Amino acid sequence: xxxxxxxxxxxxxxRPISMVTCYxxxxxxIIAATDIDCILVGDSVAMVMHGHDTTIPADVDMMRLHVxxxxxxxxxRLLIADMPFLAHRKGQRAAMEAVDVLMKAGAQGVKIEGAxxxxxxxxxxxxxGVPVMGHLGLxxxxxxxxxxxxxxxxxxxxxxxxxxxALRLQGAGCFALVLEVVPAALAAExxxxxxxxxxxxxxxxHTSGQVLVLQDLxxxxxxxxxxxxxxxxxxxxxxxxxxxxxxxxVKSGAYxxxxxxxx
Ligand code: KIV
Numbered sequence: 340x341x342x343x344x345x346x347x348x349x350x351x352x353x354r355p356i357s358m359v360t361c362y363x364x365x366x367x368x369i370i371a372a373t374d375i376d377c378i379l380v381g382d383s384v385a386m387v388m389h390g391h392d393t394t395i396p397a398d399v400d401m402m403r404l405h406v407x408x409x410x411x412x413x414x415x416r417l418l419i420a421d422m423p424f425l426a427h428r429k430g431q432r433a434a435m436e437a438v439d440v441l442m443k444a445g446a447q448g449v450k451i452e453g454a455x456x457x458x459x460x461x462x463x464x465x466x467x468g469v470p471v472m473g474h475l476g477l478x479x480x481x482x483x484x485x486x487x488x489x490x491x492x493x494x495x496x497x498x499x500x501x502x503x504x505a506l507r508l509q510g511a512g513c514f515a516l517v518l519e520v521v522p523a524a525l526a527a528e529x530x531x532x533x534x535x536x537x538x539x540x541x542x543x544x545h546t547s548g549q550v551l552v553l554q555d556l557x558x559x560x561x562x563x564x565x566x567x568x569x570x571x572x573x574x575x576x577x578x579x580x581x582x583x584x585x586x587x588x589v590k591s592g593a594y595x596x597x598x599x600x601x602x
Contacts, residue, residue: 340376340417343448343470343514349376349547350536356548358419358538359556362388362405366553367412378413379450379550380406382421382480387554394479397423399437403444410445419472420446424480427451427460434460438469450517452478454504458511465512473508475501476542477520488565490541492521505529517550518542520567541567 340346340356349356358377361367362384370378382397384405389396406420426437438449448470451461461471476491485491492501502525505516515536518526523543530537530546539546554560557574588594 341415342417343419343472345417346377346515346536346547356536356538358548358550360384360387360550360552360554361409361413364408364412367409367416370553371413371416375416376548377417377419378409380409380418380420380446381450381552382423383552385423387552387560393482395424395482397421399423399426399440403440406441406444406446418446419448419450419470420444422449422451427457431460431463434464435467438464438467442469448472448514450474452480454508458507461508461513462511470514471512472515472517472538473505473513474517474519475504475508475521476518479519488520490520490522492525498522498525501525502529502532505533509533509535515547518546520565541565 340349346356356377357375358379359370359375360381360383361370361378362380367378380402382394382402384401385391385394385397388405389401402420402423406418410418420441422437422441427434441449449464450472451457452474454473454475461473464471477485477488482488492498501521508516513535515538516529516533517538517540518529520541523545526537526539526542527545536547538548538550540550551568555563555568556570557572558570558576559574559578561575585594
């Protein structure tokens, strides 16, 4: 995909949408060589690349650097950037400045967690010509309010709240909606009810698409094993083995050889 509008077309044709996070140029180059539809420069960068326990330490500056790096590696792939913690809660002017920075760094739209009283701001951003992706369910920026990483939208009242917020986000002009760690039946129902595509993570199979953190799906974080995660590579072990082979070659004198040296 090249544009946010391509997501609506995929949904209309019943083509599942694949989205993956990416924070740097070298992995963006690999993604650009695949059929993955969309890159998300998520604020999970704070955890995956900077070693924090939550996404809260991500700020606009951090996001700008990673958006620009990912964009350089995948100049033509649809790329959406997360609005980091509180960037959209400090007034409209500050929010628009954050959007400006992320778009100028190379994003084609922003993802904003939650709805509530952010909906008016989302309408304003969309009205300014910037595509916005919504995000409901287990929104990690609110982790302390949730009291931990647990399934959201369980029970009729909680499900009704997510349903109402999803409709408000659609009404505000969001072009797609991420549903994170919600019951599969609720995600299926929302996918049916909404006109915009839903992108699930821990939301079961009946969404318009799926998103995963790149390092999680590549098995780079073996200690992170949420129920919904499938790993498609034993990346940590493969890289560890390669590095040990390099170490062994250096220490045994096998590397560099004469052929790998300048005469
Ligand atoms: O920051 C992130 O990586 C995300 C996705 C997991 C949806 O928001």
